[in-house]
Amino acid sequence: MRKLHAKSRLGCKVCKVRRVKCDETRPSCKRCSQTGRTCSFLADVPVLPPSIPSPPNSSSTESVPSATPSVVLEPLPNVRGPGSAHYKPAHSSLEERYGSLHLRLLYLFEHQPSEHMRLTHPGLDDLLQMMIKEAFRTPYVMDQVLAYSAALESVRDQNDREAQKLYAIEATRLQTRALTLYNNANPQASADTCLPMFIFTSLLAHHTLFDVLSDSKKDLGAVINGLARSIPVHRGLMAVAAACWSMFSPELQKQFLQTCLREPLDINITSDDECDSLKTRLKNSDLSVSSITIHLEAVELLQGLFDNERNAASLKQGNLAPLQDWLVGVSPEFVSCIQQRRPESLIILAFYGVMLHRASDYWFVGDLGKRLIHLINGQLGPAWEDWLAWPNGMVEYNKEAGEYA
Structure with a gap:
């Protein structure tokens, strides 16, 4: 019995x-x-709130812009692991208390950031203390801090798959809850709210890239969908960050800038032609005039970011801004071309993969650049290997073996 x-x-x-x-x-x-x-x-997991449509553009010259801008972010529908983000719980998980797991995550966030970030970013410890202080004041910051910590733990111990799975699921749950809290609060950028809003968007930008990294372990379609899903999120994040930045004191701006700087990249600062051959091939391609224009705009933006990257290296500086700037800057038409898997669009994406590869020492980027270029090679095949020569060379891709050196 x-x-x-x-x-x-x-x-x-x-x-x-x-x-x-x-x-x-x-x-x-x-x-x-x-x-x-x-x-x-x-x-x-909380039900994702419905997306809020953008207000129609108005050509009226009498409209007065709001002095306190507000941007509503939509949760990413990316759930790593079992369970559905659309499951409706019997009770609201927003009412759940924090448990011992969350205390551990908060401790790890404060005391055990990735070794690389602590070594390369001066002033990181002071910034972490500032983030934790704001987390205790602002619930959506606390949940995003914990989500960020859980995401890092999900890749830290490669030998404990069960722990990785648990942390990955909790990272997604906390991220969703943080976004729900943020949307429900609908904060307006002001002197009181600008710091927690800025911290939240900064952490979420990194977390969003990590979501795409997780997608890259599946197939090219998953990566493309992840990138396309992340672009409007990055645009919203940048809009919030821009609104908040102007409200910071010069001292606080300086502190953030110093912390964001990293060790210089080991790249050739005299070269300025990364995308020249690509632009020539596009101009001579069979694409329509309008399509060529769309693709060239994406390439010109990418070349400008490569130029900025070299200038930063010459000044012994560097940061992660170019990764987000390109995603924010590309046109919706180009994103549509990527989703259609147009060969020329995927090749431009492979060039962007080089920029990701140069940031591979960040845990939330990892080998995303290599994986992306590898998947694009597999999709396009030998017919496009001349177009892909530069990105393949930058990551030492062996086309005969179909792998990296």
Whole structure:
């Protein structure tokens, strides 16, 4: 006879069906984790709020812009692991209390950032203290801080797949909750809110790139969908950051700028022709005039960012801004071409992969650049290898072996 147990109304559904006692550990109870079952707690994620349509453009010259701009961000529908972001829980997880896992994540965020970032970014410790202080004041910042920490932990220990899975799921859950809190609060940029808003958008920008990195482990379609999904988010983040930046004191601006600088990139600062051959090939291609224009605009933007990267290297400076600037700057028409997998569009994306590759020492970028270029080579095949010669050379891609040196 099976041993009776005390009933738990808050236990997971799997344990209830199995008629065993649930310890109610989240995001996955111990019984389910130990037996390899998918705990129903993993699906306990807030419903994504509906997207808010942009107001129609007005040509009226009498309209007065708001002195306190507000940008509503839409959660990314990227859930790494079992469970659905569209599952409707019986209770609102926004009311959940923080547990021991979250205390651990907060400790790790403060004391164990990636070794690379601590070594290359002066003043990081002071910035972390500022972020934690704002996290205790602002709930959506706290959840994004914890989500960021969980995402980092999901890639830290490569030998513990179960822990990686748990942290990845919790990172997605916390990110979704942070975005929901932000959207519900609908903060207006002001002297009181600009700092937490800026911290939130900065962390979320990194986290969004990490989501694309996770997609890159699947296939090219997943990466393209992830990038396309991230572009409007990056645009919203940059709009918030720009609105808040002007409200910072010169001292605070200086602190952020010093922390964002990194060690100079080891690149050839005399070269200024990364995209010259690509522009020539596009001009001589069979694309329509309008399509050539769309593609050349994306290439010109990319070349300008390569130029800025070299200038920063010559000044012994560097930062991550170019990665976001290109995503924000490309036109919707070009994004549509990428989604259609037009060969010329994918090749431009491979050139952008070189820029990602140069930031591979950041944990949330990792080998995304290499993976992206590899997937594009596999999609296009030998017929386009001349077009891909430069990005392949930059990441030492061996086309015969189909791998990297």
